[in-house]
Amino acid sequence: MPANALQSPPTSMTWMTPPPPSATTSPTVPPAPAAPIAPIDFPLDAAHGGGALWDRVAGRAADWLESRHLPARDAVLLLPFAQHLAPARRAWMALSRWQPRIETTHSLASALGPSALAQAQQLTGDAAIDALAARALLRGQSWARQLLDDDPRTHDAAVQRLVEAAHALARAAALRDPARRSEFWDQGRQILAGQSGVGHLERALLAVALEWAAADPRAPATDGLFSLRPSAWIHLRCGGPDPLADALLDSAEAAGIPCLRLSADLPLDHVFDGGGGLTGRVEQAVCDDFEDLAQCSAASVLDHLLAGRAPVALIAQDRVLLRRVRALLERQGLGIQDETGWTLATTAPAAQLMALLRATRRDATVDDCLAWMKTPLAASLRDRGGSAALSALEARCRQRGWSAPQAVRVDKLLPGSARLWEAAQEALAPLRDARGAQALEAWLTLLRDMLKQLGADDQLDRQPAGGPQVLDALWLRRSPWPGSAHEAVLKEAQLTASEFVAWVSDTLEAAQYVPPLQGGLQIMITPLARTMLRPFGAIVLPGADAATLGPVPPGPVLIGDSLARQLGLPTVEDKRLALSWQFAQLLRAPAVTLLRRGHLGSEPLAASPLLDRLDLAMQAAGQGALPHWTDPRLTQAVPAAHTRRASAHAPGRLPATLSASAVESLRQCPYQFFARVVLGLRESNELEVQADKRDYGTWLHAVLHQFHQERAGAAGSSLDDEARLQRAAQDQMRELGLSPAEFLPYSASFARFAPAYLDWLAGREAEGQRYDRGELERRVQPWAGIEPALEDLALLGRIDRVDEGMDGHLLIDYKTGSVKGLKDKVAEPLEDTQLTVYAVLMGAGEGQGGGSAAGGAGGGEARRLRAQYLALDDAKGPTEIEHDHVEDTAATMLDGLRADLMAIHGGDALPALGEGVACEYCEMRGLCRRDDWEGAAP
16 A cells, blocks of 8 residues: 555544535535436336246347347356346247357356455455454554554444445445546545545545555456457346446447347336236235234245245345244244355354353353353363263352352362363463463464364364354364465464454354255245346245335445445445335235334334335326235134132141241242242342342351451450451452452442441440350251151251340341331331241240250350341441340241141142232242232232
8 A cells, every 4th residue: 555545644533424514515406307217128017027027038138139140159148146047048948049158247257267365465355354454554554553542442443444445445446347447546536635624534544445445456356357259248237237247338339349238127116107017916014013023924925835836035124033934934844045144153153152252251250151161162071070060060159159250169169060160261271361462373273272172173063053164264174375365364463362252253243154955945035136037936025114124224434425426336325226126126026925013112113115105106007005915824712811829739848947038938928938948949149240239248247257256266466356357358358259349339338337337346345245156057946846747847047146245145137238127127026037037046935846956055044035137337337126025026936837837738728929029029920920810910
């Protein structure tokens, strides 16, 4: 690229879009006169519909050659698409005459020889590779280096825009006559030099794109067409102008070669002006929503097939909708060919590889690692750990709340899970521990070695739906040609780990996977443009609404519509006109079904403007409005079956142990107790990356326990209480694997909490209260020797803290919730389950049950037992909320709990109550089908 490609660096680094011309400075442009309607060579009538049109094309071209005494075997017939070659050749064979060479411009150019290989710094057409080359290209521009330093994200966007513009300019230049291509580049330079105003960065990038594309000395393969000298050129136009074919025929005519230009285009607004009418059946359907549209589309396809109209073209106008339609059709075992293909990144092998790469990032979470370890690429690791190792590992991580890999404690894992985790971390280490920027080739070598070590390369290769294509797209099992642009980029591009992962993602997004046809062809999924002039039995177009059929893809961001018009690139208006020509060709098919949604959410959704134009053209020609599609689906009346309130029975199936939360569950909703305790169902904890209030509560409990344990055993220590509390905070942060950065808000709260807590502690100790034990595990059998059915049933729990006072023991449960909620709980003592159960665990109510306690407080005369919640994060400092007369409450609760458990043991129902706040957040709501009960509240 010439060194003076940029006249001056931009004065602004802001990503800006040039404003539209001001009305005060632009001259008033009179409206352009209406373009004359070109003659229609192949009108819309019975003689030019479906396969008959190719007979007319062949006859018309043969007659023209014969009338001019031109040898047909030396002539060339150019068609729009490769899919047109077979029907055109069949039509010529039916004439029993010499056949011309029937090709497309690209198939003919390919037959003349391969395209030249892109060398270093030349455009390859591979967006991901060219983006890396563009980065290197911009490093030679001082303003681009400054942009990279100031705003890396804007720099990355600039690189993408640069590649996009360079590709568009290179494609446009390749469509020109080689003898006039230099004029195209000179014209582009003149236009850019004449621009002024804002948008300095955009103009600079576009200048680089233009010079990059212009500096490529390779001649496109299609340039060889201009040196051919057939007896005649014949070109069939369909779907709008073909710039390459037009340039080729213009050059041939200038050289004296006879040329015939045929057009199969149908102007949508005047499609019936020749007196013809619809050659087939065209219907429209308005559906209620997305699912209704998908089902109606599938039903329409099946209806056409049952009527013998095969193959059916299913137009890929809305890819999301089409995935659903295809899923419905695949259930019928039909032969489906997809010409559009899928983005390679959406295939299972690509998703598995990206899961592996996400697990290698230095900021990867445990969720990322588990997601990869569940894929086929980690099968060898799972075999090493054992069949149940992965599920046990995930369960332990969720139980412990380990969200970062650094937090995982191998010594706390089961042996199989520990082997699996260590093997996985060892496998990830080469990529994860790589430092700094490396050549792309070095990253690919690391990835290739990792896959080979895991046996994952064979796993990918064995997956037919995209596995081999993933390996090829990423250069993992092939090498670029020596001296090629791909080889240069792989060797020279320096990427960090995150940039390498982004490059892999971009490469997979840019590549396509076309699934093979299974069975005989019945349905062809294809874009609208590829349906033109093809012998389909019927065409189904889902998504004929204003949001889907009408908008056209924008051009390159750096090349606005006005600039595109000056450069001769397709404008938005050109694309809309081409879309209307493509849509009009549907009318040649024997049957067409156009389906759309009437609403998008709560908003009405209009029909496509193309549909409106067709409707107006039909009415103007006296053919009436578009008929409505008749739904072939059978309607079946299904009587409403209301769901009764859920209920269960568990005779003789009492649990072996009950915790405070289990007792609370029984009191709140018997069916919830059945699901949680009897069935043992649990909702898996989320592995949250960001620390939340639950993490804060767990950490604060651990901090206070360590503080008091060390304080109780630190007689004579010089460390003061505040320093000991701060040390405990740091120790527990490391123990729980909490990130200091993510935990910063809670650390700030702790800075306010610590002195307030120490003040509260000093006050209580001045009153004679002393810390006795913490995290006390207790287990009692309150009905041992009293109720045979409950003989072995135990209550168990862990008490946060037990203090020793002048008059007895004080049970303390730490809370980080609101003080008001705790006060409301103890206001009705019988509603407070937690402290009541803790009192039972410490021996309260034994006179009622006569049971035994394990891990008791010791012998001696009975002393008073108190229990309280200690709200730790109240703005006023630690606040005590006492449960008065907790021993009396414990005795009452034991009586009631005994009666409830005996009723369950005897087979009484455990109904779902469906009431109260507990029901709103119950994880068993889907099991009891609360929302489906007869008369259920919304």
